Amino acid sequence: MMRFLSLSVAVLLLAGSARGQFVRTEVTLPDIPPYKTLMCDFHTHTVFSDGNVWPTVRVDEAWSQGYDAIAVTDHIEYQPHREYIPIQYNASYEIARPRGEREGLIVIRGCEVTRVMPPGHLNAIFIEDASLIQTKRIGEMFAHDHRRGDYLDSIDHHHQDYLLALEEAVRQHGFVFWNHPGWAPQAKDGIKLWDVHRELIAKGWIRGIEVANHAEWYPEAFQWCLDYHLALLGNSDVHETEQIYERKARIARRPATLVFARERSEAGIREALDSARTAVWFNDMVLGPEKLLRPLAAAAIAVTGPFFVDGEGTRYYSVRNATDLPLTLTDTASGEQLDLLPRSSVVTKAAKEVKARSFSVKNFLVGPSDTLAVRLPFD
Ligand SMILES: [Zn+2]
Ligand SMILES: [Zn+2]
Numbered sequence: 001m002m003r004f005l006s007l008s009v010a011v012l013l014l015a016g017s018a019r020g021q022f023v024r025t026e027v028t029l030p031d032i033p034p035y036k037t038l039m040c041d042f043h044t045h046t047v048f049s050d051g052n053v054w055p056t057v058r059v060d061e062a063w064s065q066g067y068d069a070i071a072v073t074d075h076i077e078y079q080p081h082r083e084y085i086p087i088q089y090n091a092s093y094e095i096a097r098p099r100g101e102r103e104g105l106i107v108i109r110g111c112e113v114t115r116v117m118p119p120g121h122l123n124a125i126f127i128e129d130a131s132l133i134q135t136k137r138i139g140e141m142f143a144h145d146h147r148r149g150d151y152l153d154s155i156d157h158h159h160q161d162y163l164l165a166l167e168e169a170v171r172q173h174g175f176v177f178w179n180h181p182g183w184a185p186q187a188k189d190g191i192k193l194w195d196v197h198r199e200l201i202a203k204g205w206i207r208g209i210e211v212a213n214h215a216e217w218y219p220e221a222f223q224w225c226l227d228y229h230l231a232l233l234g235n236s237d238v239h240e241t242e243q244i245y246e247r248k249a250r251i252a253r254r255p256a257t258l259v260f261a262r263e264r265s266e267a268g269i270r271e272a273l274d275s276a277r278t279a280v281w282f283n284d285m286v287l288g289p290e291k292l293l294r295p296l297a298a299a300a301i302a303v304t305g306p307f308f309v310d311g312e313g314t315r316y317y318s319v320r321n322a323t324d325l326p327l328t329l330t331d332t333a334s335g336e337q338l339d340l341l342p343r344s345s346v347v348t349k350a351a352k353e354v355k356a357r358s359f360s361v362k363n364f365l366v367g368p369s370d371t372l373a374v375r376l377p378f379d
Contacts, residue, residue: 027066027324028343030299032292035260035277038068038269042110042125042257043179043210043235046092047085049074049112051239055096059105061242067256069106069269071125072096076134076165077114079142087142089130106266112179113169115162117186118194121179122162122206124169126270132172135164170205175273177208177233182218191220201228208233208273212282215249219368222287226367231273232288233257234280256281260292284326290366294374297361300325301340303376306350313352317378320345329359332373350378 029037044058045051051058055072062070072092079087093109100107110125111133124133138161169176182191200206208231209221217234225232236254238245246254258279261268272278279288279296286293300323306315321327321340329338338346338359350357356377364372 022060022064024064025066028322029258029325030296030323032260032295032299035262035272036264036268037296038259038261038264038272039066039281040069040071040257040259040269041067041236041238041254042071042108042177042233043073043112043123043213043237044070045074045112045237045239046072046096047081048088048092050078050080053241055092056099057241058092058238059096059099059103059107061238063100063103063105065242065254067105068264069108069259069266070096070100071108071110071123073110073112073123073125074130075112075114076130077138082142089134093130106264106269108266108269110174111169113162113165118196119162119166119178119200120181120183120186122166122176123179124166124172124174124176126266127169127174128172133165133168135161137161138165166200166205175207175270176200176205177210177231178206178221179210179235180213180216180218180237181209181221182216183213191218193220193224201230207231208276208278210235211280211287212255213237214245214255215251217255217280217282217285217287222365222368225276226289229276231257231276231278232280233278234282234287252283255283258286258288258296281325284328285363285365286325287365290372293361293364293366293372296325297327297364297372297374299323300327301329301374301376303378306378315350315352315378317348317350318345319348319376326363328362329374330362332358332360355379 027039031037046055074092097107108125109127110123111130113122209225210233211217211221212234214237234255234257258281259269259272260277261272279286279292300321302320303317305317308316319338321344324342326342327340356375358375361372361374366372
């Protein structure tokens with residue numbers, strides 16, 4: 001009886017510790033030396049603007065999904081909870097940051113400058129004090145309790161008040177990027193790059209553009225990033241819990257910005273953004289400049305063999321993808337398709353005289369309609 005009891009206690013203790021453990025799903029991404037590949041989301045909301053979760057929930061979700069870093073970017077000008085939660089522009093960061101430190105998730109201070117188009121919505125991250133990005137005019141509007149529509153419809157068309165907000169973000173050495181340029185409510189006549197954006201890009205104030213946001217991606221924005229050498233961003237813009245967001249948006253995973261950083265740190269991420277060393281992971285697609293996607297694909301794909309040679313000298317090889325990025329390869333000569341799902345391998349053959357084969361990686365886009373071409377050795 002005694003033995004039985006102590007066994008039960010031991011089983012209970014084990015079960016208890018398993019229940020109490022918070023588990024992170026590790027995401028394996030290929031590094032492209034000398035850079036580490038980091039998975040980041042630079043656009044998230046909390047109850048401190050129009051989000052529906054407490055800042056620590058944002059951190060827990062991102063950590064458990066294998067992220068390296070997030071930015072909390074509550075709206076400056078849109079504060080629909082202010083009747084219940086006072087406007088505190090730095091609160092989401094101040095609450096999220098200590099949680100991130102204890103989990104090993106990098107949390108970056110940010111905010112969303114929220115105006116009509118143009119310029120639309122812009123995120124400023126790596127800022128020092130979000131409260132200073134609220135302009136005097138916006139402060140006065142909140143003081144007089146104008147409705148959201150009042151400031152969105154009036155101020156910006158007649159005054160260039162947004163420039164004051166962006167100027168302050170830049171003064172704080174913030175990294176500013178343009179959010180969801182094709183978001184339907186602000187792009188009724190279709191997505192376009194306005195003169196305002198060209199000017200902000202020329203001044204070095206806009207340094208990146210969201211090529212993917214929430215459940216959509218924008219081919220035009222991809223081309224602008226390549227043309228102007230801007231960082232490509234892919235962010236969730238999550239407002240609900242992660243689970244509700246993924247169900248509402250009907251996506252398998254939230255969009256991520258892949259950052260190729262010299263080190264896994266805030267400074268490392270900042271340097272990579274400044275150098276436009278980023279790519280976007282959106283559903284099954286990876287979008288980015290060819291000079292980054294080529295080594296990324298090369299680091300993910302391994303051809304091993306031959307492990308068998310048949311009577312005609314045809315050699316059999318294993319093509320392996322040990323990462324979490326999917327790769328869909330099509331042989332440009334034969335049309336054979338190799339579906340390299342995450343953490344999988346397939347078998348393929350090479351005729352006696354073949355030393356290498358050329359493939360198009362269908363889901364790695366190096367331009368809005370250009371797929372990455374790779375050549376793999378079969379020797
Ligand atoms: Zn927005
Ligand atoms: Zn947003």
